[in-house]
Amino acid sequence: MRKQAPNVEIDLSALQRKDKGAFARLVDAHSPQIYRLGLKMLGNEQDAEDVLQETFIKAYQNIESFEGRSKISTWLYRIALNESLMRLRKRTDAQVDLDAGIETDDGEIIPRQIVDWCCLPEKELMSHESRQAIQRAITALSDANRAAFLLRDVEGLSTREAAEVLEISESALKVRLMRARLKLRELLTEYFSERMPESTP
Amino acid sequence: MNHQHHTNCQDTIQQLNAYLDDELDPQLCAQLEAHLESCTDCHIVYNTLKKTIQLCQSDGEEVALPADVRQRLLASLGLGEVDDTE
Numbered sequence: 001m002r003k004q005a006p007n008v009e010i011d012l013s014a015l016q017r018k019d020k021g022a023f024a025r026l027v028d029a030h031s032p033q034i035y036r037l038g039l040k041m042l043g044n045e046q047d048a049e050d051v052l053q054e055t056f057i058k059a060y061q062n063i064e065s066f067e068g069r070s071k072i073s074t075w076l077y078r079i080a081l082n083e084s085l086m087r088l089r090k091r092t093d094a095q096v097d098l099d100a101g102i103e104t105d106d107g108e109i110i111p112r113q114i115v116d117w118c119c120l121p122e123k124e125l126m127s128h129e130s131r132q133a134i135q136r137a138i139t140a141l142s143d144a145n146r147a148a149f150l151l152r153d154v155e156g157l158s159t160r161e162a163a164e165v166l167e168i169s170e171s172a173l174k175v176r177l178m179r180a181r182l183k184l185r186e187l188l189t190e191y192f193s194e195r196m197p198e199s200t201p
Numbered sequence: 202m203n204h205q206h207h208t209n210c211q212d213t214i215q216q217l218n219a220y221l222d223d224e225l226d227p228q229l230c231a232q233l234e235a236h237l238e239s240c241t242d243c244h245i246v247y248n249t250l251k252k253t254i255q256l257c258q259s260d261g262e263e264v265a266l267p268a269d270v271r272q273r274l275l276a277s278l279g280l281g282e283v284d285d286t287e
Contacts, residue, residue, distance in 0.1 A: 154261035185253040
């Protein structure tokens, strides 16, 4: 099952007094998830570490503005995603319609790759090479769809929580999630179908 | 193999996400399941979509925060020497 941030008791008033012990506990409870989100959003360790540091520096500086209406994890994910998106925008390789290929002109999504690769052994599906292919597929999503997918399916947030992090409606979140999942399925099917023992006609 | 693009198949694809998330109306669920039983292509899309999500989850679970990254994070926050065991 998906790993979520452990349900650590957060003493908001201690955090807002800038109590270092309370902040260290917050960091330890949430840094693995924030690092993973940065890594999967940006695709490399150095950027993930930069996002991780920036997220907690901003959280420390702005903790007074956190009113406790949402979960603190929601607030931290939002800071981390904003940092990630800012870095992605600075990259020179501008994004050009990365989700193209499975959508018709009227926005309908049509699966093209029909090969059942689920029978491949788990060892093959989760090999080092396969995990690199999974990361390439995640990177190939548009930033908006990637963020929706990572929050819902990798971080395990509910639709409502993920929509809250991204500050979009739940229905908009669901559309992004559907596009992301179908695109990933398409890309992983391309990859794994070549690894089937007998090539499917 | 080409996925025959029937109306039922289009509906199924549109509803697969809600179905996977247990958010589909029970009546539509029954219709979708009946379609999956009879349409090999949609059944494959469903299986591989479910597996895709599962693999990405497993891949995410393998990611750990490296000890040196944690140390540098604590240092950048001035928390390197804090005793947080209280």
